Amino acid sequence: AKTVYSIPVVFHIVMSNPNQVTDAQIQKQLDILNADFAGANADSTSIPSYFKPLFGKSGIQFSLAQRTATGDPTTGINRVTTTKSSFSYTANDVKYTSSRGADSWDPDKYLNVWICAITATSSGSILGYATFPGDMPAAEQGVVIDYRTLPGGSYTDYNSGRTLTHETGHYFNLYHIWGDDDGACSGSDYVEDTPNQADASSGCYSGVKTDNCTSSGNGIMYQNYMDYSDDACLVMFTDAQVTRMEAALVAYRSSLLT
Numbered sequence: 001a002k003t004v005y006s007i008p009v010v011f012h013i014v015m016s017n018p019n020q021v022t023d024a025q026i027q028k029q030l031d032i033l034n035a036d037f038a039g040a041n042a043d044s045t046s047i048p049s050y051f052k053p054l055f056g057k058s059g060i061q062f063s064l065a066q067r068t069a070t071g072d073p074t075t076g077i078n079r080v081t082t083t084k085s086s087f088s089y090t091a092n093d094v095k096y097t098s099s100r101g102a103d104s105w106d107p108d109k110y111l112n113v114w115i116c117a118i119t120a121t122s123s124g125s126i127l128g129y130a131t132f133p134g135d136m137p138a139a140e141q142g143v144v145i146d147y148r149t150l151p152g153g154s155y156t157d158y159n160s161g162r163t164l165t166h167e168t169g170h171y172f173n174l175y176h177i178w179g180d181d182d183g184a185c186s187g188s189d190y191v192e193d194t195p196n197q198a199d200a201s202s203g204c205y206s207g208v209k210t211d212n213c214t215s216s217g218n219g220i221m222y223q224n225y226m227d228y229s230d231d232a233c234l235v236m237f238t239d240a241q242v243t244r245m246e247a248a249l250v251a252y253r254s255s256l257l258t
């Protein structure tokens, strides 16, 4: 049987009205994350037959933390009222109580997920961002998502919870499927079973979609969580992505399992 890895998660809801995000919404988001990692998402039926053999199913699962670092009971949902209306993703203020955010819980013991309003940039909304294994300072390890990306949130096309799936992929060392090379075919995601892809996808394609880097065959995998398609069209990790994430967990984040 497949090894199951269980990761304790703390959600820090840092907002002027943190009750705006309900426990039910958090539970739904967690269920989506778990289904997506396990390859148990109902919409995996939309994976085309030619990509089905690559469909990855991870043993990594997530549960709300039940104990604080000092052993007290917790719901794993930490609501913090802030006077800041939004948080810059470069300043990381949301990760520190001293800058009107919320300090991380021991990043070796918990996956920290901060939920807040993220300040938009000149190029648009920031749905979320994440740290890669080894990124410093350790106190900033974890994932930040905008509250409007939660299931039922107000970011149209990005409100089915797939932003957390994508960011958690980064947290376990996955890169973007197009290799972040701006249309060149030289960049890589260091995953052997994903097609070479020129640039980020957007919206929702259907059927075979080829590009400059994969111009024939089954085309690019715009259905992959590490692409930028709309939430409704992101439905899979691949086998080799799962292998890479599980290897990263064992190599860099195994303290989360103890």
Ligand code: ARG
Binding pocket: 126, 127, 128, 129, 130, 158, 162, 163, 164, 166, 167, 227, 228, 229, 230, 231, 234
């Ligand atoms: N821009 C973000 C990142 O690269 C998140 C993109 C998430 N996409 C989505 N369809 N939810 O980390």
Ligand code: ZN
Binding pocket: 166, 170, 176
């Ligand atoms: Zn990303």
Ligand code: CA
Binding pocket: 178, 179, 180, 181, 182, 183, 184, 185, 186, 187, 196, 197, 198, 199, 213
């Ligand atoms: Ca590329």
